[in-house]
Amino acid sequence: MTTTTTLPASALPADWRDFLALTKPRVMTLVVFTGLCGMLAAPVGIDPVLGFTAILCIALGAGAAGALNQWYEADLDARMKRTERRPLPAGRMDRQAALHFGVGLAFFSVILMGLAVNLIAAAILTASILFYVLIYTVWLKRRTPQNIVIGGAAGAFPPLIGWAAATGDVATLPVLLFTLVFLWTPPHFWALALFMKSDYAAAGVPMMPVVAGERTTRLQIGLYTIPMAAVAIAPWALGLTGAIYGGVAIATTLVFAALALQVSLRTTGMGDAMRPEKRLFAWSILYLFIIFGALVVDRWVG
Structure with a gap:
């Protein structure tokens, strides 16, 4: 091309x-x-x-x-x-x-x-x-x-x-952080792609909602959230961070998972407002800021 x-x-x-x-x-x-x-x-x-x-x-x-x-x-x-x-x-x-x-x-x-x-x-x-x-x-x-x-x-x-x-x-901790961002990326971008589907289709970009449909995309968002959640909590579970990071990671990841579940369970044809998808996209950005910020606070305070 x-x-x-x-x-x-x-x-x-x-x-x-x-x-x-x-x-x-x-x-x-x-x-x-x-x-x-x-x-x-x-x-x-x-x-x-x-x-x-x-x-x-x-x-x-x-x-x-x-x-x-x-x-x-x-x-x-x-x-x-x-x-x-x-x-x-x-x-x-x-x-x-x-x-x-x-x-x-x-x-x-x-x-x-x-x-x-x-x-x-x-x-x-x-x-x-x-x-x-x-x-x-x-x-x-x-x-x-x-x-x-x-x-x-x-x-x-x-x-x-x-x-x-x-x-x-x-070391192990930065590798886990790399993996966290890697697994975070599909739910983050596919949430965007769901409410920008027509734009990607017009440009001929084979994003998941364009090629595989909304239902498959929603399912994939939910599936990728599972290992992402595990990796987000892993630094605390493995003893690489303290309780500050652990508490923040668990709380914010539960919110992420709840929003991802809401998007995953929706069916197509439910209007074009795409509010759950936009909420997940917005929270996913804030999520990384919070969880990485908690990592630093845990390191310097905890």
Whole structure:
């Protein structure tokens, strides 16, 4: 499939806001937060300057992945109402500029991480960028409804990177955090896909509701919530965290499971408001902020 898109002949030169939009700043917020929490939850401290540098590199790496994603998917974005006002489909930026910006950010973030922090963190950052761009964006997004399942690994790397930046290695706890985000991603994105189904269908993206139908998607949301809940509680159950994290993880995961169950039990044709799906999507974002925040509080207070 082609990835080109025709830009208006009268396109205005891009300004700083367009380059910022390329980095997907709202997505970057959660990425940076989970990376920071992975760093602060590590059993050893990190020099504040090096810690800031590591978080900056995570942010720049996430921004690079977002920019390259928009460069490659400009044609899809032009066909979706949710994304049609992005800089490339709206004609405010040349695709070449977006490509150069994304590649430049990627190289700078990885090199800075390797030189200033450590090579392990730099290697994981490299893997996260390549996974999001090559595996998810280029290979999976247009080919399979499992794009979110496999591609979810791309957004799960930041806790590993943050931990590695502080310790220089990888341990059981950050691997569990990686797995948590990995299993959280399908229910999170499929909830969005349920009420954005027409947008994905118009763009020809084989998201689960478009290809397999709403009923299958709802069932999959419920099924993925089960192992996600187990992994969320596992750090406390294995003695890797204290009671603060354990209590917050159990309470917030029960809310997540209740919302996921409500979505899973709904049948199609129940109106187009999609309120349960929107509630699950909104809570899923807040859920990660709360549970990762509790991890840090547990580490420093508990």
